[in-house]
Amino acid sequence: MDASLASESRPRSAAPPFPSTALESISFAIAGSGGSGVMSAGNWLLEAAARSGIYGLMVKTMGPQIRGGEAAALVRLATTQLESLDDAFDVMLAIDWQNVHRFADEIPLRQGGLLVCDADGGEIPAAFAASGARVLSLPLKKMAKASGSWINMLALGITGALAGLPVEALEAAVRQGWTRGEEALQVNFRALREGMAAAGEHAPAARSMAPEPGRRWLVSGNEGAGYGAIRGGVRFVAAYPITPATEMLEWMAPALVQAGGSLLQAEDELASINMIIGSSFGGVPSLTATAGPGLSLMTEGIGLAVAAEVPIVVVDVMRGGPSTGIPAKSEQSDLSFAVGGLHGDAPRLVLAPSSISDCIATTQWAVELAEVLQSPALLLSDQFMGQSRAIVDPPRLPEPGGKRLLAPADTPSYQRYQDTPSGVSPMAIPGTPGNTYTADGLEHTETGVPSSQAADHARQLDKRSRKLLQHDYGSRWADIEGDGPCAVITFGSAAGPAREAVKRAAAQGVPVRLVVLRLIAPLQAAAMAQALEGVQQVMVVEQNHEGQLLRYLRGVADLPGRPAGFHRPGPLPLRPADICSALLAWAQAKEETR
Known part of the structure; x- marks a missing residue:
């Protein structure tokens, strides 16, 4: 690369942008306005990591416009399987600054991290400038225009080089699914290599993470839920598109045809729920997928399925509420509605997958339980799990079973x-x-x-x-890990940061038991009591404003000690460091009272 094409807005520091020793993980944020291709760059980076034998997680975050507004791909790579974002980001690459400042709270930069931006893109927003990150300014738009390439190819080359990924893996990721002709592909490959050269020249690269051999799956929670539903026997889906559940429907439409089923786009959510009740009444296992606003409209239909004892599955990919709320952000705030939102005494099944990978098995289980018990089953996924993609080990899936x-x-x-x-x-x-x-x-x-x-x-x-x-629900009602006088109870996407926090606390001499609920209703009270035997204090971790899981558990279970809640609403994700700090503070307070 011609050195005259690059300049830095701050003096170059001798310190690397992140530790030069081998990393357990490295986190990237690629941000820009709608149409700049940040999501494609993030997906390619994740695909290249998978091809290189590295685990990863990519989370999508978008503005309220959903399409056409600011967007960011948040990617974390590691040598072990990931279920959570890290506390901060090592690298942020801003293709442009159009409304990207709105992500300031969601993209905290690590002290000593690296901020890559366009030299001609204007002033860096104050929230990012104050982070203490080292700034690397490159003429990204000029470089892309000069070569006739896409600007996100430069972004991919820069982040790929900083992650230590081989160029062959990056090019293979781009080539997969490419439809614009070989000449255009080669032009963009040159831009990718130019981005890698720029990163190598102007920013010290991290040491490559040692790849782990083995077969991997690259899957989103929405795709996993769709696959699990078909494995469980679903052959008819009726639904109305809604963020963030739409990708599940898009994936299932062709997959159902291959399995001998069909998907119908209904005119609204009321039609959707009544259609699947009719289909199931006729003997075909059926499902709909929606989000909070759609679930509200389905209330009467779900009650009909309870009274008539018709098995159905409703997948609720939760988002920020109430009303239209925050469509493209994650929040676990539909829990109270799911367990108690119907009129009359209307028992129903409520389940929640514990990870992106677990979306497959838990959705399959939800279908089978609905069929066996002739009951509605509500599956609580959320935007984080549904729209995120992860590199995971192939899950061990139970054989399909459970017929009505x-x-x-x-x-x-x-x-x-x-x-x-x-x-x-x-x-x-x-x-x-x-x-x-x-x-x-x-x-x-x-x-x-x-x-x-x-x-x-x-x-x-x-x-x-x-x-x-x-x-008899067996042992699948929850995952129980570790031991200690304090227990963390959680569910859904909150399990990822909670699990990482528990591991960090244990490394600092504070052992904690972790209970991740998969079957929320009916709660297995006796099994819960056994899981908490010997526990003196319980902390309930969840992503909503009012502590809905804590409130529910207090009503249906006998929790030891004085249960505490660690809960906060979206759109900010739960971070392992915050949960770990709360656990360490609890341990310290307990020690001081002795």
Whole structure:
């Protein structure tokens, strides 16, 4: 690269932008305005890491416009599997500064990190300038214009070089899926190499992370949930597009066809929920995917599925609320609605995957539980898991199983809602000879005849509750790790930073037990009590404003000590350092009271 094309807005420091020793992980933020290609650059960087035998995680963050506004790809690479972003970023590359200052709280730069920006891009926003990061100014737009390439190829070359990734892996990542012709590809390959040269000349590169051999999966939570649903038996999906669940529907549309099923885009969420109830009533396992606003509209339909005992799965990819809220940011604030948001006594299953990888197995389990228990199952994913991509080890997936109990033809004196010991009654598929019944939202007798009698109401309420409470869910209800007098209870995407915080606390001599809930309702109270045996203090970690999980657990479980909550709303992610500090402070306070 011609040295005259590069300049630094600050004197070059002898210190490297990040530690020159081998790193456990390195974090990048690639930011710019909509259309600048930051998400493509982030995806290519992650793909190249996967090809190089390195683990990684990429989180998308966007402005309220969703499309066309500011955007950033947040990428963390490591030699071990990742479930959380780090506390701060080692490198930030800003293609331009158009509204990127809005990400200042989400992209804290590490002291001594590196800030790469366009020399002609104007003043660096104060929040980033005050970080203490070393600044490298390069004429990115001029370089791209001179070569006729995309500016995000320069960004990919710079970040790839700083991550120590080989050029062959970066080029292979770009080539995959390229559709614009070989000549254009070679032009952009030259830009990629130019970016790598610029990084090598003007910024000390990190030592390459030692690759780990083995096969990897590169998957998003939305893709994983879609795959798990099909493995569980779903063959019909009706849904209305909504951020951040839409990618799940886009992935499932062609995949369902290959599996012999179909996806229908309904006119709204009310139609979606009623369509899948009808499909499941007809014998086809069915699912819809939505976010908080859509879930609110589905309330009456979910209640109908409870009363009529029709198995359905509703995947809620949670986002900031209430109302339209913050569409493209993550928040675990639909929990209270999921466990208690229906009118009447309406027991239902509520599950939450514990990681991007776990979206596959837990969605499969949700489908199977819904079918076996003839109940609605609400699966709580969120924007962080749904729209993020991760390099993971191939998950060990259970064999598909769990079918609904069907009534054989010509069942004598068929009672659709028979009050059985298990609470589960044989279900007759429409058209089954000799078995007819009424199915609607009215309370009913065991045969399905509408009834307002107190005895019938109590019998059916007991039946619908009993089938969920008495079922044997096995050990999958939660992941229980570590041991110690303090326990952290968490769920969903909060599990990643909590798990990392627990490991950091243990390294500083504070052992902590971790309980990651997968089955939230019905809560396995007896199993929870056993998991917390010997624990003196509980901290509940979650990403919402009011501590919804803590409030729920206080109502349905006997938690030891005086349970504390570590909860904060989105859009800021939970960070391992903050949780670890809270754990260390608890340990210190406990020591001082002795």
